[in-house]
Amino acid sequence: MDKEIEHKFIVEFEQNQNIIHKVCRIYTSNQDAHNDLFQEIAIQLWKAYPKFRGESKLSTWMYRIGLNTAITLYRKSKRSIVTQDFETVLYRIEATSYDDTEEEQLKLMYAAIHQLTDIDKALIFLYLEDVNYREIAETMGISEVNARVRMNRIKTRLKTILNP
Template sequence: MNKELEHKFISEFQENQNIIHKVCRIYTNNQEAHNDLFQEITIQLWKAYPKFRGDSKLSTWMYRIGLNTAITLYRKSKRTIQTQDFDTVLHKIKSTDYDNTEEEQLKLMYKAIHQLSDIEKALVFLYLEDKNYKEISETIGISEVNARVKMNRIKTRLRTILNP
C-alpha cells in the first residue's frame, strides 16, 4: 500500500473506529476477547481497504467487514468465549442518589442479545445504531423486506426473553 493510501486509511479508520468497538461489544463478553476481535477486524479492514471503491459509505463498508469478520471468527473457531458475570465487570457506584435502573436494564438487554444468533445480533446492532432498513440490508447482504421481517421476529424474541 502506498504512503498516501496508508495515511488516508489511518485517518478514516481513526474517525470511524467506534463502529468496530461497537461490533466487538456485541460479539464479546470480556476485554481480552474485545481486543482480539478489534485487532482481527482492523487487519481485515487494512487488507480490504485498497479494494474499497466507494460504492457505499465508508461506515457501511466498515460495518459489513466488521460484522462478517466477527461472525466468521466465532463460527470457525469452536473455542468458547470466556465470560464474566456482569456484576464482577461493572464498577458499582456507592451513592444513595444513584439510580441504577437504566444500567440494570442495559445489562438485561445485553444478556438477551447474547442469546441471539450471529446474524440476529448484527441486525439488532445495526438497528440500535439507527440504520434504516436499506442500510441494514446492504450491510448484511439480505433484502430490505427480509431485514424488516427478521427484525420484527427478533423484537418479539427479545420481548419473550426479557419478559418470560
Template sequence: MTKELEHKFIIELEENQNIVHKICKIYTDNTDAHNDLFQEITIQLWKAYPKFRGDAKFSTWMYRIALNTAITLYRKSKRQIRTQDFDSVLYKVKATTYDDTEEQQLKLMYDAIKQLNDIEKALVFLYLEDKNYKEISDTIGISEVNARVKMNRVKTKLKNILNP
C-alpha cells in the same frame, strides 16, 4: 499500498473505530477477547481497503467487514478469538480507550443480545446504530423486506428474553 492510501485508511479508521468497538462488545465477553477481535477486524479492514471503491459510505463498508470478521471468528473458535500479527503500519493507528460507562447501563440489553444468533445480533446492532432498512439489507446482504421481517421477529424475541 501508497502512502496516500495508507493515510486515508488511518484517518477513516480513527474516525470510525467506535463502530468496531461496539461490534467487539456484542461478540466478546472480556477485555482481552475485545482487544483481540478489534485487532483482527482492523487487520481485515487493512487487507480489504485497497478494494474499497467508495460505492457505499466507508462506515457501511466497515460495518460489513467488521461484522463478517466477528461472525466468522465467533463461529470458528467458539469465543476463543485467534489473532494474527499486526502489520507494522497498523501501529500508527491511534486507538482510543473505549469508555464502557454508557455500555454498563445497557448490560441487560447486551446480555439479551448475546443470546441471539449471529444474524440477529448484526440486525440489532445496525438497528441500534440508526441504520435504515435499506442500509441494513445492503450491509448484511439480505432483501429489505427480509430485514424488516427478521427485525420484527428479533424485537419479539428480545422482549421475551427480557420479560420471561
C-alpha cells in the same frame, strides 16, 4: 503512493474506530476476545482499503467488513458460551431481587443480545446504529422483507425478556 494510502487509512480509521469497538462489544464477552476481534477487523479493513472507491459511505463499508469478520472469524465458541450463560444467570438472579430499574433493564437487554445467534447480533447491531432496512438487507444478503420480519422477531424477544 502506498504510504499515502496508508496514512489516509490510518487517519480515517482513527476517527471511526468506535464503529469497530461497537462490533466487538456485540460479539465478544471479555476484553481479550474484544481486542483479538478488533485487531482482526483492523487488518481486514486495511487489506480491503485500497479497493475502497467511496461508492458507499465509509461507515457502511466498515459495518460490512466488521460484521463479516466477526461472523466468519474462528473463535473458541465453547468457552464464551459458558461465560455468557453464567452472566445471564447472574443477571436474572439480580433482576429478581431488585426493582425494575432502568439499569437492570439495560443489563438484561445486553445479556439477551449476547445470547442471540451471530446473524441476529448483526441485525440488532445495524438496528442500534440506525441503519435503514434496505441497507441492512444489502449488508446481510437477504431481502428487505425478511430483514424486517427477522428484526421484529428479535425486538419482540428482547421485549418479552423485560416484560415476561
